[in-house]
Amino acid sequence: MALVPLPFERLIKRLARLPGLGPRSAQRAALHLLTRPQELADILHILSEVGEQICVCGICGNLGMAERCHICADGVRDGGIICVVEGVDDLWALERSGGYAGVYHVLGGVVNALEGVGPDQLRMKELVARVEAGGVNEVILALGASVDGQTTGHLLAERLKPYGVVVSTLAKGMPVGAEVDYLDEGTLSLALAGRKRVA
Amino acid sequence: MALVPLPFERLIKRLARLPGLGPRSAQRAALHLLTRPQELADILHILSEVGEQICVCGICGNLGMAERCHICADGVRDGGIICVVEGVDDLWALERSGGYAGVYHVLGGVVNALEGVGPDQLRMKELVARVEAGGVNEVILALGASVDGQTTGHLLAERLKPYGVVVSTLAKGMPVGAEVDYLDEGTLSLALAGRKRVA
Numbered sequence: 001m002a003l004v005p006l007p008f009e010r011l012i013k014r015l016a017r018l019p020g021l022g023p024r025s026a027q028r029a030a031l032h033l034l035t036r037p038q039e040l041a042d043i044l045h046i047l048s049e050v051g052e053q054i055c056v057c058g059i060c061g062n063l064g065m066a067e068r069c070h071i072c073a074d075g076v077r078d079g080g081i082i083c084v085v086e087g088v089d090d091l092w093a094l095e096r097s098g099g100y101a102g103v104y105h106v107l108g109g110v111v112n113a114l115e116g117v118g119p120d121q122l123r124m125k126e127l128v129a130r131v132e133a134g135g136v137n138e139v140i141l142a143l144g145a146s147v148d149g150q151t152t153g154h155l156l157a158e159r160l161k162p163y164g165v166v167v168s169t170l171a172k173g174m175p176v177g178a179e180v181d182y183l184d185e186g187t188l189s190l191a192l193a194g195r196k197r198v199a
Numbered sequence: 200m201a202l203v204p205l206p207f208e209r210l211i212k213r214l215a216r217l218p219g220l221g222p223r224s225a226q227r228a229a230l231h232l233l234t235r236p237q238e239l240a241d242i243l244h245i246l247s248e249v250g251e252q253i254c255v256c257g258i259c260g261n262l263g264m265a266e267r268c269h270i271c272a273d274g275v276r277d278g279g280i281i282c283v284v285e286g287v288d289d290l291w292a293l294e295r296s297g298g299y300a301g302v303y304h305v306l307g308g309v310v311n312a313l314e315g316v317g318p319d320q321l322r323m324k325e326l327v328a329r330v331e332a333g334g335v336n337e338v339i340l341a342l343g344a345s346v347d348g349q350t351t352g353h354l355l356a357e358r359l360k361p362y363g364v365v366v367s368t369l370a371k372g373m374p375v376g377a378e379v380d381y382l383d384e385g386t387l388s389l390a391l392a393g394r395k396r397v398a
Contacts, residue, residue: 003291003294003295004291004294005262005263005264005269007245007248007249007252007264008249008262010245011245011246011249014238014241014242014245015242017238018227018228018231018232019224019227019228019231020219020220020223020224020225020227020228021219021220021224021228024219025218025219025220026219027288027291028217028218028219028288029217029218029219029220031262031286031287031288032217032218033217033246034249034253034262034287035262035286035287037250037253039213039216040246040249040250041250042213043213043214043246044243044246044247044250046206046209046210046213047210047232047239047242047243047246048243049206050206050207050210050233050239051236051239051240051243053206054233054236063204063207063230063233063234064204065204065206070204087230088230088233088234089226089227089230092202092203092226095202095203096202
């Protein structure tokens, strides 16, 4: 006989697959739900509701409740600027910053030779098609400051060259609240190279 | 317009309530599910299956798939020894240790004046009734080595006194793999007081 009834075991194993949860915290989360029928019912309800309604936006790849996400459907946003992000979480982070009024394009990752992710696995063609269709003045590459992110950025810039749009990347330098003596050498040299005159 | 569609927001908030998940990891877990329809469907299936089948054992309070949990229903286990635990996770941990062949009693917590948990909120009466019914030789108190756990243990020992059963607690001392110089004073003095002659 199993130590733990099989369906519980399965639930724990499933939860442990979620990012941020290990086997231990998955067990705690499972027990939390198992001993609280109301919360279990609530989470079931929300999951099935979300599962039924979720849509991937046909334009930008964002998640939404309709064929067009609420950003692409928003007439006030500037369709002339496309901000390219790796994933929906990056899009949400930029939205939370409140500093962006253009539209997005979710790539779905970055190229990574080791993991076998090439340009064809990403939504690059879709981006090029959007630019090709016209009306786009600038493409902002808001990709991670990692090697893979930068490689992906170069590839994209290369592919967008024929269309004569401005391609920019996010500024690199000191994060807000950082202390100079705690910054790594790479960030410091980028911050130095990108210094701005104030007087 | 919300930054994130409302159902996603609700899902993230729900997930963030699970122990071990903060707002950030709840968002990551939600996005993980939202971008993987198959995993979302699987987790939905398992949750609804578990939700339908789950039962609290009428004897010991363990979670199971029937009115009697698989431990109480197991004829091989020694019904003469009852191990009292705070929660089902403690029961699972003891089962995993493989060193126990008796049955259990899940208290459902420990007394805690600050949180308003008194003996009546716990399954104490049910334990006393099991002992009163006869056939029990020993009650092992496997409660946490905290003030609340120890208080609860004293209360239980007091209530079980009239029935003449042996009441024991788990040994206290050095955990396996511990170094003496890293042990706290409380554990060290308990380990000293409970020293065992080896030669």
